[in-house]
Amino acid sequence: MVAEVTPAVVNISVITRSPMEDNPLFRDPFFRRFFNLPDRPQRREQAAGSGVIVDAARGYVLTNHHVIKDAEQAIVTLRDRRQFQAKLVGADPGTDVAVLQIDARSLTALRFGDSDQLRVGDYVIAIGNPFGIGFAVPANMARTVMNQIVRHGEVRRGRLGIEMVDLTPELAKKFGVTSLDGAVIAGVQPGSPAERAGLREGDVITALGGRPIRNAAELRARLGLTSVGEEVELRVTRGGTTRAVRVQIAAPQEPAAGEGHAVAQLPGMHVMEIERGSPLYQRVQGLIVTAVERNSSAWQAGFRPADIIYAVNRRRVRTLAQLQAALRAEGGFAISLLRGDTTLTITVR
Numbered sequence: 590m591v592a593e594v595t596p597a598v599v600n601i602s603v604i605t606r607s608p609m610e611d612n613p614l615f616r617d618p619f620f621r622r623f624f625n626l627p628d629r630p631q632r633r634e635q636a637a638g639s640g641v642i643v644d645a646a647r648g649y650v651l652t653n654h655h656v657i658k659d660a661e662q663a664i665v666t667l668r669d670r671r672q673f674q675a676k677l678v679g680a681d682p683g684t685d686v687a688v689l690q691i692d693a694r695s696l697t698a699l700r701f702g703d704s705d706q707l708r709v710g711d712y713v714i715a716i717g718n719p720f721g722i723g724f725a726v727p728a729n730m731a732r733t734v735m736n737q738i739v740r741h742g743e744v745r746r747g748r749l750g751i752e753m754v755d756l757t758p759e760l761a762k763k764f765g766v767t768s769l770d771g772a773v774i775a776g777v778q779p780g781s782p783a784e785r786a787g788l789r790e791g792d793v794i795t796a797l798g799g800r801p802i803r804n805a806a807e808l809r810a811r812l813g814l815t816s817v818g819e820e821v822e823l824r825v826t827r828g829g830t831t832r833a834v835r836v837q838i839a840a841p842q843e844p845a846a847g848e849g850h851a852v853a854q855l856p857g858m859h860v861m862e863i864e865r866g867s868p869l870y871q872r873v874q875g876l877i878v879t880a881v882e883r884n885s886s887a888w889q890a891g892f893r894p895a896d897i898i899y900a901v902n903r904r905r906v907r908t909l910a911q912l913q914a915a916l917r918a919e920g921g922f923a924i925s926l927l928r929g930d931t932t933l934t935i936t937v938r
Contacts, residue, residue, distance in 0.1 A: 591714065596668050597642045597699035598716050601652055601675070601689070603660035605634050640665065640689065643735065645696035650689040651735055654680040657687050659889070659938075665691050679738035682891030683813075683933035686734040704728040705800070733814045743893075747817045747838030748929040750781020752872070753805040756793060764793050765829035771795040772805040776872060786836035788825065795831070796824035812838070813931025841895035841929045849879030850909055854916040855937065857885020858892050862908055873927065874907045875899030891935045893928065900925035 638656030643649050650665060657663055663675040673691040680687035704727035737744045753772040754760075760773050774792045777783050795802055798821055802808045815821060817840045825834050849859030859880040863873060878896040881888050900906060901915035902923050916922060921938045 596697035599640045600666040601640045602637045602664045604662045605659045642696050642698045645698040648691040652687050654682050654685045654687045679742040681734050681744040682935045684734050688738045701728050701732050745817050746813045746929040746931050747815050748841045749812050750778040750783040752776035755804045766793050766826055770803050772808040782836050782839045786834050793826040794823050809930050855887040857882035858887035890937050897927040
């Protein structure tokens, strides 16, 4: 088995540019603008990681987003020592998945297995470059993300329009459910696909597409990777009675164009506070991303319009002033956000 799989595993070397260390004042864009200082000098860095060929005919290579993030150049080295310049097809920071493409012949591709069939105690072999970090997502999720990246260049997460929590013993007893597997609907957004399908607060979702749901996190992740416009079937328990509900996944609600404030630390992005009158008011705490310029620093980091930023380095933010204060901290930022029904964390250096 190892001999068959190994030819599909590749080394990926990347060249990036990163700002050189200097006085912390020079990291403040307002300081540099006030004194008319040039942009911070950058140095070229080289890093390496692993990837796997998943489509021999089209030359697609699956790897991690963190491997190719900020890369100016990516070189793929095969087991037979051939090297190819790679083109970035797209990436998804939320799942740490990226897809590269190389123009090569006589490639060996790895066939996806079914991660849903894995059980505790199954025998697993990890094959990869010793300088890289392996995939941290199930194969089925990686395949779903890859298919969307190949088709759209990015992952287009859909929206059901519900807030959900885990099913506790107390909630299970209250809602007449005998198992603790499932997710409880804690709120339904007005005008959402969930409301149109008749879902209500207190409903317990126990399956999606015929596959059981263990908790709210699993439901959130699976809904987030469901394509916009796709109709899914939910198994819902209400008042001790279980029924099937079909609902069509919608695109995230886009804010009005031209609104919002620029964020100096994230060039190309505009945000605004969630104000009274918004369908999200008092339902979600955070700031909504109103616009992201394509190919800007914010776009390349993974931000998209309609994202809702609710924390920076685990520090809650609800206002523009709080966001700006949190982003003034030295070093990198771990920005937590909602996209559709999915929670993501984007790391920015």
